[in-house]
Amino acid sequence: MKQSKTYLKAFKFRIYPKGDQVTHLANNFGCCRYVFNKVLELRQKAFKEEGKSLSYFDTTKILPVLKRQEETKWLGKAMSQPLQMAAKNVDSAFKNFFSKKAKYPKFKCKNSRQCIKIQQGFRVEEDLLYIPKLKTGIKINLSREIKGKILYLHISKSTTGKYYASFTCEVPREQYDKTGNAVGVDVGIKESCILSSGKKYANIHALKKLENKVKYEQRRLSIKQKGSNSSRKQRLKIARLHERIRQLRETCLHNISSDIIKNNDIIITEDLSVKNLMQNHCIAKALSDASLGKLLTQLEYKSEWYGRTFAKVDRFFPSSKTCSACGAIKQDLKLSDRNWTCTTCHHQHDRDVNAAINILNEGLKKLSGLVTKPDIKQKWDEASSLEESENPDA
Numbered sequence: 001m002k003q004s005k006t007y008l009k010a011f012k013f014r015i016y017p018k019g020d021q022v023t024h025l026a027n028n029f030g031c032c033r034y035v036f037n038k039v040l041e042l043r044q045k046a047f048k049e050e051g052k053s054l055s056y057f058d059t060t061k062i063l064p065v066l067k068r069q070e071e072t073k074w075l076g077k078a079m080s081q082p083l084q085m086a087a088k089n090v091d092s093a094f095k096n097f098f099s100k101k102a103k104y105p106k107f108k109c110k111n112s113r114q115c116i117k118i119q120q121g122f123r124v125e126e127d128l129l130y131i132p133k134l135k136t137g138i139k140i141n142l143s144r145e146i147k148g149k150i151l152y153l154h155i156s157k158s159t160t161g162k163y164y165a166s167f168t169c170e171v172p173r174e175q176y177d178k179t180g181n182a183v184g185v186d187v188g189i190k191e192s193c194i195l196s197s198g199k200k201y202a203n204i205h206a207l208k209k210l211e212n213k214v215k216y217e218q219r220r221l222s223i224k225q226k227g228s229n230s231s232r233k234q235r236l237k238i239a240r241l242h243e244r245i246r247q248l249r250e251t252c253l254h255n256i257s258s259d260i261i262k263n264n265d266i267i268i269t270e271d272l273s274v275k276n277l278m279q280n281h282c283i284a285k286a287l288s289d290a291s292l293g294k295l296l297t298q299l300e301y302k303s304e305w306y307g308r309t310f311a312k313v314d315r316f317f318p319s320s321k322t323c324s325a326c327g328a329i330k331q332d333l334k335l336s337d338r339n340w341t342c343t344t345c346h347h348q349h350d351r352d353v354n355a356a357i358n359i360l361n362e363g364l365k366k367l368s369g370l371v372t373k374p375d376i377k378q379k380w381d382e383a384s385s386l387e388e389s390e391n392p393d394a
């Protein structure tokens with residue numbers, strides 16, 4: 001596959017709107033939310049009453065109508081591109097839902113994260129950001145250089161009241177030097193990640209602590225009177241904790257994926273969607289999967305950015321129980337066995353590293369074209385009967 005010479009990258013900065021700038025943004029957030037909800041309502045109605053699905057093109061026609069109507073005339077004061085993008089977002093939300101990438105689109109409410117997308121008519125001068133229909137520049141903290149060609153801008157307001165500007169740019173591809181290394185990546189529970197080379201990235205203990213704090217503050221919220229001042233303050237406190245958890249997790253995942261990409265030419269991971277089919281689910285597990293899924297996604301796109309080879313393998317084989325040295329299967333391996341010795345070849349294994357090596361070997365076979373489709377089907381059948389007897393790694 002030939003790689004394109006550029007890729008998309010977002011550069012995100014804090015911005016500090018003041019006075020009428022805050023009002024301008026609030027109006028635009030509100031108008032976009034209104035258009036989003038209106039279009040969503042129309043699409044639902046058309047489907048319910050007439051069994052018809054409206055296209056993006058159908059829905060764009062309602063914008064001029066709304067702007068003319070007396071009761072929604074105020075939409076005319078908002079920037080027009082973000083309004084179109086809001087209608088477009090409904091369309092994307094439905095597309096993602098139908099391709100099973102996302103849940104059914106929900107109506108946006110005032111308390112959730114607010115976001116608008118601007119495609120033209122914005123610029124940064126010195127440390128000020130200028131956007132359409134606003135004469136003054138908003139103070140922006142340009143903490144790093146924006147590289148490449150700017151395509152569009154997202155302005156958002158977090159649930160904790162912080163404002164951000166995120167520029168999506170077309171950036172020329174960089175290539176890392178070749179290292180001669182190939183690596184298999186096994187993701188365990190609790191945000192951990194194990195490499196076939198034996199390297200382990202530890203769980204983030206700080207996260208656990210914060211998560212407990214969230215639980216505690218949530219209990220405190222539940223005894224406060226709904227709609228009261230103190231309940232609102234408590235809600236904000238919880239949102240701030242969630243924000244910190246998200247940032248911490250994000251930074252940690254990016255550090256891990258960058259480290260792996262920098263030090264290896266070939267990266268093999270397992271296909272989590274396949275793994276999920278085989279395991280029982282609980283909420284904690286789903287959460288940890290979501291963040292591990294993110295890590296695998298980062299590995300995939302960063303491989304593309306930096307010219308690395310990336311492959312996913314179906315986890316059809318019992319990767320913990322298979323000896324990576326000789327291929328023998330240890331049937332009686334227990335979940336508590338962190339280390340084990342192969343009875344066939346006497347190789348000593350660390351349970352997790354062994355699984356990562358199996359992933360690497362399987363991926364290398366796949367890349368060289370040794371694994372054919374019927375083979376996979378057969379192994380699937382064998383594995384499902386084996387894995388049923390194995391406890392999920394939770």
Ligand SMILES: [Zn+2]
Nearest residue numbers: 323326342345
């Ligand atoms: Zn062996």
